Amino acid sequence: MSAPHNLSPAEAYRHDLKGYLTGFVLAVVLTVIPFAMVAKGGMSFNTVIGTIVVLGLIQVVVHVRYFLHVDLSPERREDLYIILFSALLLFIMAAGTIWILANLQDRMMGGVDMGTMHMESGSAGSSMSGMQMNGTTMKMDGAAKN
Amino acid sequence: MNLTQPFWPAVLGRLDLDSLDFLKVFFHPTLNDVILSGAAWAVLVGGVLGVAVLSYFKLWGPMWRNYLVSVDHKRIGIMYIVLALIMLARGVVEGVVMRTQQADGLGGGFLSANHYAQLFSTHGTIMIFFMAMPFLTGLINIVVPLQIGARDVSFPMLNSVSLGLTVSGAALIMISLVLGEFSTGGWTAYPPYTEMSFQPGVGPDYWIWSLILAGVGSTLTGINFVVTIFKERAPGMTLMRMPMFTWTALCASILLIFALPPLTVAALMLAADRYLDFHFFTNALGGNMMNFANLVWLFGHPEVYILILPAFGVYSEIVATYSGKRLYGYGSLVVATMSIAILSFTVWLHHFFTMGQDANVNAAFGIATMLIGIPTGVKVYDWMATMYRGRVRMTVPMIYLSSFMVLFVLGGLSGIILANPSIDFQVHNTLFLVAHFHNMLIPGLLFGMLAGYTYWFPKVFGFRLNDRWGYISAYSWIVGFVLVFFPLYVVGLMGMTRRTVSYVDPAYQPWMLMSGVGAIFVTVALAALVVQLYVSIRERNYTRDIGGDPWDARTLEWATPSPLPAYNFAVIPHVHAREAFAVAKEAGRGYQEPTGYADIHLPGDTYMGVIMAVFGTAFGFGMIWYMWWLAVVSFAVMAVAFIVRALRGDRAAITIPAAQVEAEHKAWLAQVRTVTPVTRERELEHANHGVAAPETKEVAA
Amino acid sequence: MSHAATMEPAGQNPGLTFGAEHAHDHDHAGKALSGFWLFMMSDLIIFGLFFATYGTMLVPMSFAGGPTPKELFEIPGAAMETAALLTSTLTFGFASLAVKYNFAKGKVLGWLAITLALGMVFLGLEISEFARMFAEGAVPQRSGFLSSFFGLVPLHGAHVTAGSIWLIMMMVQIARGGITDSVRSRLARLALFWHFLDIIWIGIFSVVYLGGLA
Numbered sequence A: 001m002s003a004p005h006n007l008s009p010a011e012a013y014r015h016d017l018k019g020y021l022t023g024f025v026l027a028v029v030l031t032v033i034p035f036a037m038v039a040k041g042g043m044s045f046n047t048v049i050g051t052i053v054v055l056g057l058i059q060v061v062v063h064v065r066y067f068l069h070v071d072l073s074p075e076r077r078e079d080l081y082i083i084l085f086s087a088l089l090l091f092i093m094a095a096g097t098i099w100i101l102a103n104l105q106d107r108m109m110g111g112v113d114m115g116t117m118h119m120e121s122g123s124a125g126s127s128m129s130g131m132q133m134n135g136t137t138m139k140m141d142g143a144a145k146n
Numbered sequence B: 001m002n003l004t005q006p007f008w009p010a011v012l013g014r015l016d017l018d019s020l021d022f023l024k025v026f027f028h029p030t031l032n033d034v035i036l037s038g039a040a041w042a043v044l045v046g047g048v049l050g051v052a053v054l055s056y057f058k059l060w061g062p063m064w065r066n067y068l069v070s071v072d073h074k075r076i077g078i079m080y081i082v083l084a085l086i087m088l089a090r091g092v093v094e095g096v097v098m099r100t101q102q103a104d105g106l107g108g109g110f111l112s113a114n115h116y117a118q119l120f121s122t123h124g125t126i127m128i129f130f131m132a133m134p135f136l137t138g139l140i141n142i143v144v145p146l147q148i149g150a151r152d153v154s155f156p157m158l159n160s161v162s163l164g165l166t167v168s169g170a171a172l173i174m175i176s177l178v179l180g181e182f183s184t185g186g187w188t189a190y191p192p193y194t195e196m197s198f199q200p201g202v203g204p205d206y207w208i209w210s211l212i213l214a215g216v217g218s219t220l221t222g223i224n225f226v227v228t229i230f231k232e233r234a235p236g237m238t239l240m241r242m243p244m245f246t247w248t249a250l251c252a253s254i255l256l257i258f259a260l261p262p263l264t265v266a267a268l269m270l271a272a273d274r275y276l277d278f279h280f281f282t283n284a285l286g287g288n289m290m291n292f293a294n295l296v297w298l299f300g301h302p303e304v305y306i307l308i309l310p311a312f313g314v315y316s317e318i319v320a321t322y323s324g325k326r327l328y329g330y331g332s333l334v335v336a337t338m339s340i341a342i343l344s345f346t347v348w349l350h351h352f353f354t355m356g357q358d359a360n361v362n363a364a365f366g367i368a369t370m371l372i373g374i375p376t377g378v379k380v381y382d383w384m385a386t387m388y389r390g391r392v393r394m395t396v397p398m399i400y401l402s403s404f405m406v407l408f409v410l411g412g413l414s415g416i417i418l419a420n421p422s423i424d425f426q427v428h429n430t431l432f433l434v435a436h437f438h439n440m441l442i443p444g445l446l447f448g449m450l451a452g453y454t455y456w457f458p459k460v461f462g463f464r465l466n467d468r469w470g471y472i473s474a475y476s477w478i479v480g481f482v483l484v485f486f487p488l489y490v491v492g493l494m495g496m497t498r499r500t501v502s503y504v505d506p507a508y509q510p511w512m513l514m515s516g517v518g519a520i521f522v523t524v525a526l527a528a529l530v531v532q533l534y535v536s537i538r539e540r541n542y543t544r545d546i547g548g549d550p551w552d553a554r555t556l557e558w559a560t561p562s563p564l565p566a567y568n569f570a571v572i573p574h575v576h577a578r579e580a581f582a583v584a585k586e587a588g589r590g591y592q593e594p595t596g597y598a599d600i601h602l603p604g605d606t607y608m609g610v611i612m613a614v615f616g617t618a619f620g621f622g623m624i625w626y627m628w629w630l631a632v633v634s635f636a637v638m639a640v641a642f643i644v645r646a647l648r649g650d651r652a653a654i655t656i657p658a659a660q661v662e663a664e665h666k667a668w669l670a671q672v673r674t675v676t677p678v679t680r681e682r683e684l685e686h687a688n689h690g691v692a693a694p695e696t697k698e699v700a701a
Numbered sequence C: 001m002s003h004a005a006t007m008e009p010a011g012q013n014p015g016l017t018f019g020a021e022h023a024h025d026h027d028h029a030g031k032a033l034s035g036f037w038l039f040m041m042s043d044l045i046i047f048g049l050f051f052a053t054y055g056t057m058l059v060p061m062s063f064a065g066g067p068t069p070k071e072l073f074e075i076p077g078a079a080m081e082t083a084a085l086l087t088s089t090l091t092f093g094f095a096s097l098a099v100k101y102n103f104a105k106g107k108v109l110g111w112l113a114i115t116l117a118l119g120m121v122f123l124g125l126e127i128s129e130f131a132r133m134f135a136e137g138a139v140p141q142r143s144g145f146l147s148s149f150f151g152l153v154p155l156h157g158a159h160v161t162a163g164s165i166w167l168i169m170m171m172v173q174i175a176r177g178g179i180t181d182s183v184r185s186r187l188a189r190l191a192l193f194w195h196f197l198d199i200i201w202i203g204i205f206s207v208v209y210l211g212g213l214a
Ligand code: HEM
Pocket: B092, B094, B095, B096, B098, B099, B120, B121, B123, B124, B125, B127, B128, B132, B185, B186, B187, B188, B434, B438, B441, B442, B445, B446, B484, B497, B498, B499, B500, B519, B522
């Protein structure tokens, strides 16, 4: 918690308290907007999702700044680096996972509603692995019927 | 308790008479089962023998006091390496059995397919998680605090906990030899084959729990060493003055923190599938087994750099020491290490190029993979430049280093070949790949660890290892490796798949025989290591390292007595240069009298490590065999132990009075003055008692 | 390149010196806090991968003919859970301030108790939500999608539970021994943990609930 050094204890306390309250108010606003949007409905899917993502990311920054007290000050530089480094790795892993699996999903399960299929593992095993080896787009329904 | 349920199944879970492997030989005396039961008997007899030896020599007390409850980073490091060597022995024997099987494998052989599958699964799992990881963790434990001028790690108790968890994982794998079967799904345990529908037995559960336990231990180790390296450095030991081994330890520790979570996640999800009928990776009801491959390699690729970076660190240390020269290109080595660490998170898909994603995805990861060759190449040039015009001595570690430089580059080249997706489609899942990764792991990791073991042994135990048996072992490893694995490149290109017990194409046979001959050399190499240890202990009085600096080495850890006192440094040194000890020796100030002494505080013993080892094993065992009571009780004990310790605080620290430190240090300095310094020609002779005679100064590179 | 030694006046400092040792302060709290940061970041990756897995399961194949997010989730429940957790983050902040400015230990305990109560409310709401889902047949065994939901959200719940147990331990420790240095250091770590769990929750309500209902 980074109150400027020249403050009396009472002033420093008020300064810190204000920090928490600011963070809380911002967090509430950033939470209420997307909740309201979804509850109200009527907006395009992309707008809603875009808003959720952007406000969510902003709220993460708010929490880090006002509750974890990590800011751009030199004393917190170390923690900031840890967070940024972790965020980078998290992004690589999570985005990579989604990219890869979505791509596979597209090429392999594309257009087929697998939801209606309740297969026993054994038989599905052979058809699925056959499909994986193939590496080209293949419609699942053909393979699953045998 | 539910009275309608029979008593024994509730207590013993699914453990029954059929699970006792050591009885199998009496029921089906085939060669396959003789080997199966033989392994179980080996574990049992080995265990009994161990207990007997400890009791006979009355070693239980000392072992408990000096090792099991100790938080001394050196002791913990030793225990890690002992574990690694035991597991190395088992892993190598398994490898040799597999090579023998395949040498005999044209149309049959003596092992059942199921047994062969267990062998490669345990071999791979053990070599990676219970040989390589403990080995490098042990070396890091021993060396890093010394190299940065610290008395211990930041969290000594946690260090003991990490060791305990690692041991419990290894114990489970050893138990799998005696009770029930291990997984047949390979070290990566891909579902759906490891799901309940294909392997309802205990096998994959052994894999899951031993890896989760050891994985948590390794994550904690990573945290411990990152904090240690950032917070415990001696005054003046800036980041850019840290020895290379410490740098690689830092990067490997960071990788441990961030790369183990995907493995933990994958194993937990697989456990949820198997125990609770979830559908993360099943065929039915919307599971997606491709995600498992994705998660496992998100861990797996950084893991290979966790394995190789510390070995690079060892090589960097020994190349400077045994060339009598400052390490060439320190800055570039640091940058290369860090780049490798980051890049290692961007390439995982190259392990499943053939899974079906489109060519653009494959291309992106293929290119990223090839990029890693650049920093690695930089390192090789730096090591060569360090040797150039140096005072090079071909000691055992240098034999490992020079064979590494040749063989690792070859292995790297085969890696670049594999990084090309279109080529990978041809050789994926063949023995070409097996040849490639052994080509990286044996000359890279294993040789590096053995070089480090030879190099730092005198520092830890106070006497040198016998070099004649060291050479025999090193040359046997090299010859054995080449003979075993180069033929696999050939049969791999011919299309022989990995993980197959036998084959029908006679064209493979000559190569398989050659590989089998190599296995003989590998066995000799392992045996030579054992003999070396025995001979070295027997002759320890001739090879005492009194001065603490038998190799005329350059970094801080050699400015201490051997074996080390518990407090490492009588006085924490102030560091004014990179390779500070070498600089001090050049100035004729190798052995200095401190200007004053102070009391030293060391952390007290802890039971936490033992508790983790025992109850971690029991917890895993209960989960594997469905003995729910055991799992619950063990977990509760571990949790309560943590809470109690948290509430009661650390056990009393040990204080060593300044006067005692002063007396011990002065006695050592006096003893050093009686030793005749030796030049490098006589490095390996009995005359070397660890004080180096000044020699020609470094040659400008 | 300059030899590191040449940066010091030559001759005076031969690489190494052994001055008299001062009993330097070891700053245990600082180290523990750094270690805890790293632990949390490792945990963050675990959560991230559960999130990513959840993301890959939002496809018809993984619904496997079972319920979809739109059929399962409702705004009021998620909103109430969010409110409880977010408020508890603020009240923990007040507890931290009470410690920092040396308020009476009763104040500290009071804020911690309120935080704990809010945590319990959160867990209660979450459990009742799971119970409702179970009653509708939305069990984790039903589909890959539900497996990944019940991997991710209860994982967060388990963390909140662990945090609550830790909170209780801290309250016991404070009630018995007052605000000692070790309490300060531990409370700082627990605060970090609690605020961190709230950040994870931002991800959950955004991705799982709002994303699912959008
Ligand atoms: C020292 C002599 C060694 C020998 C003779 C040996 C032999 C073998 C053999 C025969 C296989 C099975 C190949 C197949 O049929 O697919 C194998 C697999 C493997 N080895 Fe080794 N190996 C040795 C050392 C090592 C070392 C040092 C490591 C790692 C540090 C290692 C890691 C592995 C792994 C990860 C696998 C793959 C297991 C699987 O397929 O799941 N090996 N080894």
